[in-house]
Amino acid sequence: MAGHQEQRRELPGHIAAALAGAGGPTDSAGQPWAGRSLDGDAAKIHNFEDDDGSADSGYLAAVAALLDGNGSEADVVSALATARVFVPVVATLAEEAAGVDGLHADKQADMALVTLKAPDGRTAMPVFTSADALERWHPEARPVAVYAARAALSAVSEGAQLLVLDPGSDYTFVVRRPAMWALAQQKDWTPSYLDDQLEAALASTVSGFRTVRRLETQPGAGVASLTADGRQVPGGGAGPELRVVLFLEDGLDAVAVQALVAQLNEAWARMDSFAEGVDSIEVKLQRAAQEPAQH
Structure with a gap:
């Protein structure tokens, strides 16, 4: 998906909740975060147990059928309805905090969702089917794992008209607004x-x-x-x-x-x-x- 990136300061509620949950003293398996690095595999911020970060098999099968000419885009959207995806969030610097005696406090980091500007001017939200695909696209972004329906809700709340699956990969699938709304409402979609x-x-x-x-x-x-x-x-x-x-x-x-x-x-x-x-x-x-x- 061509176009420049935008960053928004406020996160939708469910993304904020996912980040808050991941920021507790332990991960979803009860292992303490203390002393652990947030580089590499440890940077995966999600609460899906036994999730290795790979793409959903149902989505991959639906895309393979579409590429072979034996499937449809409705089948791909249907497979997304139960798939886990990754939403990228990036660290941004907040305003410099007020200090004492003319000194300035250190700038604080916020987390922001990433949105794209499509060639026609519409706002699009990128989501990724695997942690590796997200890392290749934006190495500094942190992946938040959510079901695709939650990602669609987030896109709606951000005013996005498109959901873009795996931008920058060998194949990018665009979920247009009516299908995105159907995903968000967990309804079937007919083109x-x-x-x-x-x-x-x-x-x-x-x-x-x-x-x-x-x-x-x-x-x-x-x-x-x-x-x-x-x-x-x-x-x-x-x-x-x-x-x-x-x-x-x-x-x-x-x-x-x-x-x-x-x-x-x-x-x-x-x-x-x-x-x-x-x-x-x-x-x-x-x-x-x-x-x-x-x-």
């Missing part, structure tokens, strides 16, 4: 381009426009993603994920078409199912006379 009810709702909005013969939804160009070596993958892209095809009567000029699309966009924006289920769209115009014959 907008496969949602028959959404297509029917969108189609109902064109019934009042004489010049629109029919509406159809398809996967958008932004559904696909790329591996580090340039191989295209049928899922995990940042969007637009929904293509709306409008079959129009002949004879419309550019001004009329522009006005039509603007009116439809306004109508779609008022639909709850559209607002909740669609991350971003592309509209394709086609002459009704060019429709393939129905058999």
Whole structure:
């Protein structure tokens, strides 16, 4: 995921709680922290017992199927629903504390979540399926282990629209806003381009426009993603994920078409199912006379 990094001072409650729990006198196995280094393997800040920091097997299987063309991005998101991931936090310097007699106290370190700025300006939260992947991406970041649903909740609270899995790795999977919200609410997710009810709702909005013969939804160009070596993958892209095809009567000029699309966009924006289920769209115009014959 391209773009610069941002750091926020305040942590969401569940991340703060995870850090507070990890900062007690003992770890989750009852072993004292005193005298232990926070370098290397000891830097793993989490309370998942017997966790070796490797990626969830269900997620790896779902991604492998997607890469082979036998799976779907919905399967990957479904696998994430029960997977443990790592959220990176980094140390930042707080304001210098007031001292005595004109002296200044040492600066104090805070912990901050890391967010990214996507190329289109949206805020994205990076999460990692393994501790090694996080360390390669940001060696100084500390991994906080949470279930992916908790990471999605954290992303929502940070105002992020995207959840980015393993940025900088051989394959990066982007969880778009509707899927991220579904994860946060622990609900099943259906991609907008496969949602028959959404297509029917969108189609109902064109019934009042004489010049629109029919509406159809398809996967958008932004559904696909790329591996580090340039191989295209049928899922995990940042969007637009929904293509709306409008079959129009002949004879419309550019001004009329522009006005039509603007009116439809306004109508779609008022639909709850559209607002909740669609991350971003592309509209394709086609002459009704060019429709393939129905058999």
